[in-house]
Structures are given as C-alpha cells and as structure tokens.
Amino acid sequence: MPGCGFARQQEKAIEPESNTAADHALVPGSISVKRQGFSLASVLAPVGVATGVLAAWYVLSHFHVFPESAFPTPGQVVEGFLEKCRHGEIVDDVIASLYRVVFGFVLAVTLGIPLGLWMGTRPKIRMALLPAVNFFRSLSPLAWIPFAIMWLGIGDRPSIFLIFMTAFFPIVLSTCAAVAQIPNVYFRVARDFDFGGVELLLHVTLPAIMPQVITSLRVTAGLSWVVVVAAEMIAGRDGLGFLIWDARNLLRPDLVVVGMVIIGCIGVVLDRLISQLTRIPSIRWGYDK
Amino acid sequence: MTNSLIELQSVSRSYHGVAALEGLTFRVEPGEFVAVVGPSGCGKTTLLNLLSGCDIPTSGRIERRGSVRMVYQHDGLFPWLTAGQNIDLALRKLVSAQDRKSQRQALLNLIGLEGFADHYPHQLSGGMRQRVELARALAGETDLLLMDEPFSALDYLTRLRMRDELARLLHERPRTVVLVTHDIEEAAQLADRVIVMSGRPGRIICEHSLSLARPRELTDPEVTHAVQTILSELGLGMQRSENDRTDEETK
C-alpha cells in the first residue's frame, strides 16, 4: 500500500534529528565540514598557485636561465610599475583601453541583440542573413586591422571598430540561436494571455533568452579585451596595447610585464562584473538547472 | 446553435495523410467536467490543440464559444517571473492595481501558497508549481479550461492530493473543464463524463457519465466500477484476452 510506504519514509526522515551525538556528527556534520573545506580551498588554492608562479619567475630570473635583458625580475617589474604610476600615464592608458572596449562592446550589444532577435523570430530573415553572419563570425577581427587604419586612421576609432567586429557577430548568432531554442509552450501561454507584438518581445522572448545572452556577453567581453591589446599595438598611440608595444621598442621588458599584469587583472575584473548579472533573480533560473 | 460551449462534428485531423484523429463528434455543455482518456499517441494533445484553436481540423467542424485557457503538463509558468507575477499575467486586463492585488492574494490563499508570492518557479516543488499554474488558469473570467495531463509530471501521492485540490478549486470557482489524461483513475475521480478513445488513429470508443458529487473517494464503488469498465474497453482489464490483443494489432 502506498500509505505504508509513505509512513516508513517519514520515520526514516525524522531519525537523524532524534539522534545521538555520534550519529549527528556522521550525517549533517560531514556535509558542513565538506562545505567549509571547499570554501577555504577556493581561497587558498588560487593564492597558492599565484605564489608558485611568482616563485618560479623569481627562480628563473635569479639564475639567469634566460638572458637578463629579455627576462625581467619581479623587483624590476615592481619598480617599473611605480615609475609608470608616478607619471600617471598608466591611468591614462587604462582609461583609453577601457573606453574603447566599453564603447565598441556596448555598440555591438545594442545593435547585435536586436538583430539576433529579428533573425531568431523571422525564419526568412534568418535564412537570408545567417550565412553572411557566419562568414564574418569566422573571420578573425584582426584581419580588419589594415582597413581599420586605412578607413579610420590611428587612435580611438580603429580600435572601437575592431572591438565592434569582435563582439557583434557572436552576439547576433547566440541571440538568434537562443530565440530558436525557446520552448514553444511559452509562446502558447503568451497567446492565452493576449501577448503580441512588442509586448511579446519584451515580456516573453527577451526574458526567455536572457541567461544565454549573458553567457555570450561574458565570452565576447573577454574576446574584446583580448583584441583591444592587438588593435592598440598597431593602430594606437596610447592604451595598454600601445604601452606594451612602446616598452618593447624602448627595450624595457619590465614595462612589458607591467602591461601584461594590468591587462590580466582588468580582464578578470571585467568577467567578474558581467557574471554578477547572473545573480539577478529574474535571470537566475537559467543557471540553477 | 445550441448553448454548448464546444461542439465537434465528425472532426478529423491527419498529419501528412496519416490520420491522428478520426470522426470525433461530441459536445461540452457549460459547467461540465469532461475527461478524455486514451493510450499514448491517440491524439489527446492534438484534440486539445483543436479545441483551443491552435490547430485546425483536416475535416469536420468545431464550434466554440467563450474564452479558453490551457493548463500545461509542466513548465507552463514563466521561469523569469515569480509565482505572484505569473498569476498577475492572468489579471493583466484588470485596470485597477488594487483589484489586481486583492485578486492575486485571494488566489494565493486559495492554493495555500500565501507566503510564496515572491518565489520563482525553480524555487518551488513540482506540486506547488502546478498549483500556481491552476491558480493562474482560474484567475479572471475564463469560460473553458483545457488541461493536458496537468498532473502527470508529479509523483503518485502529490497527484492524489492535486486531484482533491482541483475538485476543491472548481467548487470555489466553477469552470467548464476538458481534461486530457492517460490516468483512468484521475478521469473517474474528477469527471462528470469520461470519453474513452482508441489507439491511433484516435476514435471515440464510448462515453461514461458519473453522477457522484465531487470530491470523490478513489475507493467509491461508482469510481472503481468506472475504472474497471474503461480499462476493459481499452483492452487492459482483467478480462484481457488473446482476442483483444489480436484485435488491436489488426487495427
């Protein structure tokens, strides 16, 4: 009888509460210990790895495994960093790079998501545009560098253009794919409640694809940050990419490393910032499966 | 035209020349609770799509009056909205915010989820989600509820509880219901009339009326008798014989 089964299950479920200390430690205790160990490790392990990398770097430079002129010591890098800070130009470089990435990326998002939605909801438009979007998606944005300089010269504009080319096509594609994957049942529910046109787009289609769109924003923002360095090396007179290129020309490998460290750190922060979006309650559902 | 909410006359639906439903004729009267039972693939979902107007028959005629709302098997709630906001969807047409708020609260009370208005569907259990789904369907002034196996994703005990819940909710807010299910007990426990369908292509084998008031006990003689009869009509009862089986194969 199902009734009996239920009663027995309940008894079992109650057991751990009315238990001896030994059992208590065995059941819920082991879980909390595991959790604590996990959170501790999640702080210690990365710090440990970073220390290891620094130590290896120190050992390699200390014993001159590579020629001194091409392998700065940690000390030299710290000095280089302080020197750059004193002139304040490092802040300008960071701002220049961030400005380009944010501008190009926001442009790509504001144009890419609507185009993706349009392609996703109109099969004929999708049929017409998808091959072209795929073509440009497969093209490395760096291939545009010659034209970026020929058309837009040197400075902010070619970099913004390259960032746009980096982020736009992947965003269009993933938005379009996300729309195609929306379960049909949502549209039928929407029909039952008389949603249509713009309302349907804003209240059903867009929220339904948000989790996937945010995942793609994370990926493309990372890509943009990678590309801005390359763009500034060739088409810039400032920015973190130019800082590295300039340091190479000045035979200052320590400043090259300063640039690398700053780029890496900002990249991590950017990713963390965008991943905060996944905590928004109306988006969280897409990640809790 | 009579005052039936739904009237089907020799309705057929085929996909690519293969019949899914064949020659369905029946009516649904206002206030009636009709259950449609039949084996998997006999066209129950297809039938509901026809009734809701999502799909049109290949031949035959369907007349429908009034507004329709569908209750889905599961995941019919928008996951990006809270339980309360999902219910609000059905109250969109109410102009006054005060009305909407009090209606929503009344519905949440009705399904016993007062404290869960701000919970998202993924934070609720399957049974709670289905209750919110019922509340949403009952909100506002809908004439006809179409339910496609609304409890089949739930475990047995929850399903039993949800049947009582549905009977109670319909007592509070009477609606005309067409419930599609492959759970014959569910049909016999809830419906005023059970339509039994054959395997594919779906045809009506017969109809049963039950006069007992809801909520009904699963063990009530009228219910168990109906279950027995329907099972044997589907060739699944105790009397199942070699004959019945070969009958089905030749169909």
Ligand SMILES: Nc1ncnc2c1ncn2[C@@H]1O[C@H](COP(=O)(O)OP(=O)(O)OP(=O)(O)O)[C@@H](O)[C@H]1O
């Ligand atoms: N879009 C479609 N295209 C082609 N055939 C379809 C389509 N939808 C349904 N069918 C066919 O129609 C028949 C009835 O399908 P339907 O989904 O209505 O069955 P059902 O009774 O709801 O089954 P279940 O109990 O498994 O949900 C099936 O055999 C199926 O192959």
Ligand SMILES: [Mg+2]
């Ligand atoms: Mg079905």
